Amino acid sequence: MQTQPAVAVVILNWNGKNFLQQFLPSVLASTYSNLRIIVADNASTDDSVQYVQQTFPSVEILVSNENYGFAKGYNYFLQQIQSDYYVLLNSDVEVQPGWIEPVIALMESDASIAACQPKLLAYHNKKEFEYAGAGGGWIDMLGYPFSRGRVFDVLEKDEGQYNTSIPVFWASGAAFFVRAERYHEMGGFDGFFFAHQEEIDLCWRLQRAGYKIYVCPQSVVYHVGGGTLPTGSSRKVYLNFRNNLIMLTKNMPWSQLWWKLPLRLALDGLSAWKELFAGKGGYFMAVYNAHMAFCEWALSRQKHDVLGYPALQTVYKGSVVWQYFLKKKKKFSEIVKQG
Numbered sequence: 001m002q003t004q005p006a007v008a009v010v011i012l013n014w015n016g017k018n019f020l021q022q023f024l025p026s027v028l029a030s031t032y033s034n035l036r037i038i039v040a041d042n043a044s045t046d047d048s049v050q051y052v053q054q055t056f057p058s059v060e061i062l063v064s065n066e067n068y069g070f071a072k073g074y075n076y077f078l079q080q081i082q083s084d085y086y087v088l089l090n091s092d093v094e095v096q097p098g099w100i101e102p103v104i105a106l107m108e109s110d111a112s113i114a115a116c117q118p119k120l121l122a123y124h125n126k127k128e129f130e131y132a133g134a135g136g137g138w139i140d141m142l143g144y145p146f147s148r149g150r151v152f153d154v155l156e157k158d159e160g161q162y163n164t165s166i167p168v169f170w171a172s173g174a175a176f177f178v179r180a181e182r183y184h185e186m187g188g189f190d191g192f193f194f195a196h197q198e199e200i201d202l203c204w205r206l207q208r209a210g211y212k213i214y215v216c217p218q219s220v221v222y223h224v225g226g227g228t229l230p231t232g233s234s235r236k237v238y239l240n241f242r243n244n245l246i247m248l249t250k251n252m253p254w255s256q257l258w259w260k261l262p263l264r265l266a267l268d269g270l271s272a273w274k275e276l277f278a279g280k281g282g283y284f285m286a287v288y289n290a291h292m293a294f295c296e297w298a299l300s301r302q303k304h305d306v307l308g309y310p311a312l313q314t315v316y317k318g319s320v321v322w323q324y325f326l327k328k329k330k331k332f333s334e335i336v337k338q339g
Helices: 017-028 048-055 069-078 100-108 180-185 198-208 234-251 254-277 281-300 320-326
Strands: 007-013 035-041 060-063 085-089 093-095 113-122 125-129 137-140 145-147 175-179 212-223
Touching (some): 007 017, 007 069, 035 048, 035 069, 069 180, 100 113, 198 234, 234 281
Antiparallel strands (some): 137 145
């Protein structure tokens, strides 16, 4: 009998005792045989580590002496873990016993698949897609991310409309399956991102290197979302806007970037002013600070890297902003005519 590939489920934790208490038992009920479950603690100040040690002795624990954030944190811990596959799993995700097998079977069937995600549904409304990846991620021509089942803040009900395993542009960092070899080949996440959109950047780089990203809806998990940075927080807004601009600059060819980047900056500014007039000064300042931080990053950057710029079928060639706000198309299937 052929041995199953080694899988390490790595849960990055920061002061998440309540989530570990609630959701770690579902991970421990996983039926995949060649499995390690690891809690990687990002210098928590609560008693998360002691709780896991006492309550779940089969769970391995790694500890850092400072909070490296999501991106640099995973880079730090995954350097210490030998496995065929990593599953980067948020602590606020509930899984089903057989959630690993379908994804690994799909990835084993095609060596060019570097990363994959399951279907993400909302923990508090299990008939609805969840914001952070839904049925697989896309971006539009200007780099705005959206998903099969989620466009901006509109979440679709899951009625089986996105149940096909197909290539996508990005896989969600909430439940991110990745070949360990490919992760390290790409240098992992960009540690400068700290948190938010680092998985989209990594998936973009993987595709530029010739690999594929997939969604496997035969595996279903349930995500709470907003566990570390609540939705709408100024810090979350800042990181999303800053990191998205950095990601575009890193991964777009200059032949596109010279006109797309100014347009993106203008649209960001329009969004910021709109929210300011709506009384959301914190949002306005978060976007402003994100633009300033992006400019500082861009001035310190030496050059583009050497990866190529293949034409990708999972980039929507139009503007999701135009489709959503002006043409009032709220569903992925109304904007992208597939899957």
